[in-house]
Amino acid sequence: MLKSVARVSQFLLAALIWLFLVESTGLAGPLALGREATPKEVAGWDIDVRPDGQGLPPGKGDARQGEEIFQERCAACHGEFGEGLDRWPPLAGGFESLAGDNPVKTVGSYWPYLSTVFDYIRRAMPFGDAQSLTPDEIYAITAYILYLNDLVQDEEFELSRQNFLSVKLPNETNFIPDPRPLTELRQQREPCMANCKSAVRILSRARVLDVTPESGKKSE
Numbered sequence: 063m064l065k066s067v068a069r070v071s072q073f074l075l076a077a078l079i080w081l082f083l084v085e086s087t088g089l090a091g092p093l094a095l096g097r098e099a100t101p102k103e104v105a106g107w108d109i110d111v112r113p114d115g116q117g118l119p120p121g122k123g124d125a126r127q128g129e130e131i132f133q134e135r136c137a138a139c140h141g142e143f144g145e146g147l148d149r150w151p152p153l154a155g156g157f158e159s160l161a162g163d164n165p166v167k168t169v170g171s172y173w174p175y176l177s178t179v180f181d182y183i184r185r186a187m188p189f190g191d192a193q194s195l196t197p198d199e200i201y202a203i204t205a206y207i208l209y210l211n212d213l214v215q216d217e218e219f220e221l222s223r224q225n226f227l228s229v230k231l232p233n234e235t236n237f238i239p240d241p242r243p244l245t246e247l248r249q250q251r252e253p254c255m256a257n258c259k260s261a262v263r264i265l266s267r268a269r270v271l272d273v274t275p276e277s278g279k280k281s282e
Contacts (some may be wrong), residue, residue: 156172
């Protein structure tokens, strides 16, 4: 009995302490947990750049400067000329390859907007040291990637917030909004887990990874 009373007393004491902390620290929100983010904290997360240029920071950089930064911070993965090394993705080339059997999706051949390039570099690059580049460095690297893809011809080309929207990527017009109306999901049938078909035919094989089993052989 005494042990039960002691446990209840400890629980009540802990609850009173928690209520005191909530009231004394002015915690915000409907659950009285956490606090409102400060403007400085919001600014640290609010770094997205949109196709219409919203979110671009002040700054500038030319392709020649970008080449130097690219060789130091990016070439170890993407190659000196943006060709991609090992399994790291290429950033240049692949022109007119999208309709072929082996499309090469680069900034010059596939990406729709230059803002995607800037935003991704700003947010996630260099790999392992994300958000370490200054706005001027990001503008310069972006200008160099344009130069690698022959989208600008002058290595002195300077990219800035003022002329950013004047640069159009070749594949932009092939990205269109989905015209289908929003509809509710249809009721799904129970999935078949065994003996679903009388026979299975291989219609195509994996292009890169040799994972498609040979005919007549069971996959391991």
